[in-house]
Amino acid sequence: xxxxxxxxxxxxxxxxxxxxxxxxxxxxxxxxxxxxxxxxxxxxxxxxxxxxxxxxxxxxxxxxxxxxxxxxxxxxxxxxxxxxxxxxxxxxxxxxxxxxxxxxxxxxxxxxxxxxxxxxxxxx
Numbered sequence: 050x051x052x053x054x055x056x057x058x059x060x061x062x063x064x065x066x067x068x069x070x071x072x073x074x075x076x077x078x079x080x081x082x083x084x085x086x087x088x089x090x091x092x093x094x095x096x097x098x099x100x101x102x103x104x105x106x107x108x109x110x111x112x113x114x115x116x117x118x119x120x121x122x123x124x125x126x127x128x129x130x131x132x133x134x135x136x137x138x139x140x141x142x143x144x145x146x147x148x149x150x151x152x153x154x155x156x157x158x159x160x161x162x163x164x165x166x167x168x169x170x171x172x173x
Contacts, residue, residue: 060099061114066160068104074159075102078131113155113163121152121168128156128166139166148172 065071072091076083081093081100089104095116118124121139129135139154150170158164 058098060101061095062101062103063112063114063162064105065102066104066106068102070159071102071104075100078133078159079128080131113165115153115165115167118166118168121154121166121170124166124168125154139168141170 068086068089068091072083072086075081075091075093081095084092084094084099086092091102093100093102100114116124125135125139133156136155136157139152141150141152143151145151149172152168152170154166156164156166
């Protein structure tokens, strides 16, 4: 039997109640590049990973999408200026043995579901 490794994630999917409102929020507030929309599906580019929003009224999933950013404080400030309400300030959640810190900041999308920024901060 041949073993093959999975490649990188190519697409994430998230259900939304209102595709037009979600498309505007993800594009205008988060600033994600909009790829295309057809029917009740809207697609965005997340630095090479495609995000598919699909209109499914009544559906609600509690998954969290974590966006990796190089500077969590700068990203937090920029998104706050665009109206994103964070649940708190960026904070360290773990320090690895080599001193590298894992930082996160949580917020919600336009439908109240969780999203987060994540960043690794090197020692020094």
